[in-house]
Amino acid sequence: MPIKRVISEGRVPVMIYTEDVAENAVQQLENVSRLPFIHHHVAAMPDVHWGMGATIGSVIPTLGAIIPAAVGVDIGCGMKALRLSLRAEQLPDSLGQLRSAIEHAVPVGMAGHPEDAWCEEGLKRVAPGLQPILDKHPKISARWQSQLGSLGGGNHFIELCLDQSQQVWIMLHSGSRGIGNRIGIHFIDLARREMEQWHIQLPDRNLAYLPEGSRYFDDYVEAVGWAQDYAMENRRQMMRLILDVLQDEVQRGQLPPFAATDEAINCHHNYVVREHHFGKEVYLTRKGAIRAREGDLGIIPGSMGARSYIVRGLGDPMSFCSCSHGAGRRMSRGEATRRFTRRDLEDQTQGVECRKDKGVIDEIPAAYKDIDAVMASQNDLVEVVHTLKQVLTVKG
Numbered sequence: 001m002p003i004k005r006v007i008s009e010g011r012v013p014v015m016i017y018t019e020d021v022a023e024n025a026v027q028q029l030e031n032v033s034r035l036p037f038i039h040h041h042v043a044a045m046p047d048v049h050w051g052m053g054a055t056i057g058s059v060i061p062t063l064g065a066i067i068p069a070a071v072g073v074d075i076g077c078g079m080k081a082l083r084l085s086l087r088a089e090q091l092p093d094s095l096g097q098l099r100s101a102i103e104h105a106v107p108v109g110m111a112g113h114p115e116d117a118w119c120e121e122g123l124k125r126v127a128p129g130l131q132p133i134l135d136k137h138p139k140i141s142a143r144w145q146s147q148l149g150s151l152g153g154g155n156h157f158i159e160l161c162l163d164q165s166q167q168v169w170i171m172l173h174s175g176s177r178g179i180g181n182r183i184g185i186h187f188i189d190l191a192r193r194e195m196e197q198w199h200i201q202l203p204d205r206n207l208a209y210l211p212e213g214s215r216y217f218d219d220y221v222e223a224v225g226w227a228q229d230y231a232m233e234n235r236r237q238m239m240r241l242i243l244d245v246l247q248d249e250v251q252r253g254q255l256p257p258f259a260a261t262d263e264a265i266n267c268h269h270n271y272v273v274r275e276h277h278f279g280k281e282v283y284l285t286r287k288g289a290i291r292a293r294e295g296d297l298g299i300i301p302g303s304m305g306a307r308s309y310i311v312r313g314l315g316d317p318m319s320f321c322s323c324s325h326g327a328g329r330r331m332s333r334g335e336a337t338r339r340f341t342r343r344d345l346e347d348q349t350q351g352v353e354c355r356k357d358k359g360v361i362d363e364i365p366a367a368y369k370d371i372d373a374v375m376a377s378q379n380d381l382v383e384v385v386h387t388l389k390q391v392l393t394v395k396g
Contacts, residue, residue: 002380003318010034015318018046018377020369028055031203037065037211040278043319045289046377047328047369053188053206056288056329059322061277064212068191068220070285071272073184075224076231077156077175078268078290079299079325080239081310083261084246086168088391092254095160095353095392101248102158105241108396109153110178112146122148122237129226130179136219140186144179144230149237152177153396155363158242159301161308161388169388170242171308173301175270176231183227187220228271235266265297265310269325277320284320292316292323292382300382301326302371304363304393305349309375311382323381327371333362340364354393363395 007014007026010033025048032054033042039061048057053069060070092098107113117123123145134141151158151174161169176183191208194216202208210217249255267290275284290298292313301308306327315321331339337358346356348365375384 002316002378004377007033011036012038012041014042014044016044016048017319017381018044018048018374020046020373021048022050024050025055028204029058031207032058032060032070034203035207035209037063037209039063039280039282041318043322045319045322045324046374047288047324047326049328049330051287054287057324058287059289059320060285060287061282061320062209062285063280063282065209066217066220066272066283067207067209067285068184068187069206069208070287071184071224072270072287073181073188074175074270075180075184076228076268077173077270078231078235078266079171079173079301080235080266081169081171081264081299082239083163083263084168084170084258085261086255086258088162088166088168090256091160091168091391097254098160098245098249099353099392099394101245102242102394105245106158106238106394107147107150108394112143112150113148114146116145118146119148119237122233126226126230126233129229133219133223133226137186137223140179140182140223142178142182144177147177147179148230148234149241150174150177150234151238151394151396156396157304158238158394159390160392161390163386163388169386170239171299171301171388171390172235172238172242174231174234174238176227177234180227180231183223187216187223190216224272228268231268232266265299267291267298275320277317286322288325288328289322290325291321292319293321296321297385298323298382300324300371300375303327303365303368304352304354304390304395305365306368306371308371308388308390309384310386310388312385313382314380316381319381323378324374327368327374329367330369331367333367336362336364336367340366352390352393355395360395
């Protein structure tokens with residue numbers, strides 16, 4: 001049994017898959033477990049840590065209600081990975097030019113593409129579902145057209161990695177960008193207002209919820225579903241842009257001709273979905289967790305200087321068929337910036353072509369938990385299919 005700790009102070013227990021959990025995260029998990037609509041138990045993955053609104057690395061089954069802040073504001077954030085026919089020895093000796101080309105092709109930070117209609121095919125896939133949502137909630141409007149196919153900032157990244165056979169992979173991490181953020185903030189605020197109107201007392205105001213049948217519930221389900229689809233399309237378009245960059249390198253003679261293999265994985269790790277668990281149809285919120293049903297392929301990235309893993313789910317019922325979404329932060333961004341220097345960053349990212357300036361010190365590997373310890377804590381949840389080591393990283 002991989003469960004390392006059980007919290008029993010709430011209405012339902014919390015099952016934690018690690019002993020490495022901070023007390024502020026424990027308090028958040030306990031607060032969630034006190035809510036009247038939580039079904040059976042709450043699960044906390046091995047990368048669990050405190051988060052704004054709800055604990056990152058938590059899996060929350062609810063009956064007849066959804067907590068918008070548990071889903072969060074980076075709705076549909078997740079991973080995409082694709083194996084190429086390229087091998088390590090076929091990459092150029094210096095990857096600096098390749099990193100610059102990717103950074104030029106894929107907007108990072110707050111940026112988007114120069115023209116809203118740059119990606120007609122992708123926009124046509126996601127546009128029809130948004131207008132009915134905007135008609136009811138115009139406040140959520142944002143630069144969603146130009147940001148389709150863009151990375152964002154924070155812990156979002158694009159990487160070239162090598163697996164245990166020295167095969168090249170593209171791996172990326174992003175979500176629903178500004179429009180997803182607007183949707184999250186808007187419905188979190190509406191849920192808080194509903195709680196105030198109904199005089200409902202909560203252990204944490206961030207746990208404000210929308211009950212099924214209430215004024216905004218169906219609107220939120222529609223909006224969050226659209227944002228999850230947009231996030232999936234966003235990753236699809238970024239992958240296309242990266243492949244275009246690599247094909248340009250082939251034309252320049254810097255890479256040999258290559259093909260993408262049929263081994264591709266695309267998974268959310270901030271989302272809500274209807275699933276059946278412990279005898280009930282529930283709304284299952286995975287906040288920093290991925291689905292790991294038996295046979296599901298998933299991606300668990302480490303930090304910039306650590307290994308990442310392609311995994312296959314084992315379908316553990318107590319985790320609600322879930323596993324961690326990464327290493328998990330050990331310290332806040334502010335603490336990491338105060339504690340570490342640019343020299344520390346250079347030392348910890350040796351051998352990786354990436355930014356090594358003070359602007360990304362908050363993403364230094366030491367700010368994260370040990371990915372191998374995280375993996376060891378969930379060997380009953382997933383099995384490792386491929387072990388990846390990055391050689392190039394683009395950060396927002």
